[in-house]
Amino acid sequence: MLLHRLKNIFQKGKLPLKDVFQSAVFGGKREDYEFIEEQLLLSDIGVETTQKIIKKLKERVKEGVIIGRENIVEELKKIIKEILKDPLYFDLDEKGIILVSGVNGSGKTTSIGKLANYLVKNEKKVLLGACDTFRAAAFDQIEIWGNRANSFVYLPQNGKEPAAAAFESVNYGIENGYDKMIIDTAGRMHTNKNLMDELKKLYSVLKSKFPHIPLFSILVIDATNGKNTLHQAKNFKDAVNVDTIFLTKMDGTAKGGSVITIADELSLPISFVGVGESIEDIDFFDKNLFVDSIL
Template sequence: MGFFKRLFSGLTKSRDSIQENLDEAFGCSEIDDEFYENLEEALVASDMGIETTQTVIENLQDIVADLDIKKPADCKKYMVDCFRQQMNVGQTDYSFEDRKSVVLIIGVNGVGKTTTVGKLAAKYKATGKKVMIAAADTFRAAAIPQLETWANRAGVEIIEGQEGADPASVVYDAISAAKARDTDMLLIDTAGRLHNKKNLMEELRKIYRILAKSYPEASLETLLVLDGTTGQNAILQARSFAEVADITGLVITKLDGTAKGGIAVAVQSELDIPVKYIGVGEQLDDLQKFDPSAYVDALFDTGRRDD
């Protein structure tokens, strides 16, 4: 099954939930204040986010006025187009994949950081890259063994320290190993202690300092992993992490089987940080580059069925 079909299948609950919410709005007999109020309620209930929803409705109102559209059903496709526009935050930059890079993976515990590291390692290796993983989450007891399992599945080397060790020291050792082995991609798994921002901030600052000093020639990508099942809480997490890290992209996991798929729309458009990868399953190839147009097609069922 191609990725779009998996995406379409994975977003079934989200699509059904959104459609149920939208049916009442688009079932109105005319485009009036009641229609827009119902549409706003439906979109917010679908985890599209208040800011995103308001922007989409304002844009839709302009289109309806310009084209003199009278029936709600006739403006649905224009609403979908507004979401496409809202999802476009510019050229998503994957250039780091084509040069020596360090990919720093951040996020709270439980969102799928370690799994994301393993899947990205497998993805990069499949393109012929020499990949290494650094197990810098030294505070969670199960983190290192879990990452070892993923490293074995992906067939890549892992650099690790003792449980409770200074994460920055693990990063330093990993940089030395990556340079010695002429590694293309160094993926760093970090701890997710958002409840203590001071510790997290200092930990990330140390890692950033070491990377700048010891590996300045490498491109640095900081990816924040968010759990797609958490809805609006994902936006709160993203805003909190943005205060302590220079986030260059988002990874949204666990989108298969959730009814909160609208959060990918909200988090990208409201934070102006591009979603770069999404996960729709547990297999190694179930983490793929994010295609905003394909996502909107799958979320609103525009009729697309290709891969």
């Protein structure tokens, strides 16, 4: 069911390549590569990733793997599947902390609501730690999502220091038998060193205070945000040792190619995809389905 919907979303961002290859006579000429390159760029695949793909294509032509336009689409699919990493998931049946970070407005709190709802539907006891302590409205937002997802929202009792808030939340969760503790964090820009250090601290406090509880670190990225977000996101990788990406707003204007760029440039797997604003609008990324849908 879910995957079917995801397929439709991806097809919306279909690369215009199939038609192109059907009409192009692929003879390994420079114009042919330039033409393919242009099409990849038009599909929102970034410059570096496009060059990587073209380089691999050329290698395969040299090696004689590509012998005509018949199998070029198949080879292109293989190349893109090699670029994309396999999705990574937390163990559903294990007690664990899920840390959610990302820039402002990327969709962290919404995505937490979706994840919590999914976990509760799978009979897990879920606590949401309200650790976005910057904005007054943040607690209200997480409470709204907590209610929708039938999850308990822990509001920190001892001030506004995010690392302390995260510690308190997880501690409460453990003492009260929760299966999953999902930590919301404030949005921040990578250029703000103080805020990034604060996030680093939050991560290391959780790691050191709860060494035996798996910590799964999710970076939320808005698929419609283009290249700038990518640069910002790289700093999150260092700060919170990101395991995987939750790619939001794929129902928006983002083309399929942006998924490939994000995965390649960040060198991270994509595991979750946001496909709308409501609680059920979450999908699990399937690399083969994705590539077969867009090409």
